[in-house]
Amino acid sequence: MSFSLNECFENMNEGNVILSYKGSISAELITSVLGLIELKLDNTDEKPNIKKRIYNVLVESLQNLFHHIDEPDESLRNELGQRFGVFVISKVSNGYLISTGNLIKSEKKEELKSRIDKINMLSKDEIKEYYKFILNNQKFSEKGGGGLGLIDIAKRTSRKLDYSFTKLNNTFDFFNLKIFISNN
């Protein structure tokens, strides 16, 4: 794995790591991870509504990853394989952290960045209205939820979306999204 990507992955491991994955992202993998985390959450003392929130945000973040993976070019594919993505789920003080990472074509970076920045500018009430607006007005694609995933995550966590891009080569960036869910 190239130096910068390795470093990105290392940096994602924060707090008490519950699960850390690096490799191909498939629907079957997501099903297994959801099952495993649900079991883990059942064995904690978190309140039922907090467990649900964590589970919901995990569903959205992993499916977002699943739907938006850009296939690596040849040089990266030999190293990373197909449908490459990473995620780390960890317990930190006062809550949980879900950190996801995937390759994105550098040409799409600005569009994603402005979408997230737009969500981050909104107040709690505005996010709720924006969610309803997109739900009611935007055509959904066969694969994704028409960009509703990120809005849903911001809405449920009541936090700004924390993200970064790291340049990997001339074509690709590594996109990292860090989601904190408070257990209060």
Add this chain to the structure above:
Amino acid sequence: MEPISIEGTPKTPSIKFYSDKGILEIKGRSIPENSIEFYKPLIDWLEMYAGQPHKKTIVNIQLEYFNTSSSKCILDVFKKLELIQAGGNDVQVNWYYEEDDEDMLEAGEDYESIIKVPFKMIEIVD
């Protein structure tokens, strides 16, 4: 019309439609990667049902989880109900949520504000 009965899975809800009684039930989890594919038979079925609906249609929705991809499909289900009501028939949605699940209550209220069909929010207490 034939009743519908679809068994639930860890990622998709059970769906029961008793056309003779005008009762539709959606229960469980709705978190498939491809929701459009899953909901298409129900939407098609509702479209046929809207041609000859029961005098009163009752829709019971009791979801533990649903993803954003399902949220649009659920809205499409409600839009079909709106048509049935616009045709002069009664429609009632019962939106069930578990005790303290504010997110699920809020989701129901979001739909209620978009769709012109009466909603009843019902808290399930253990």
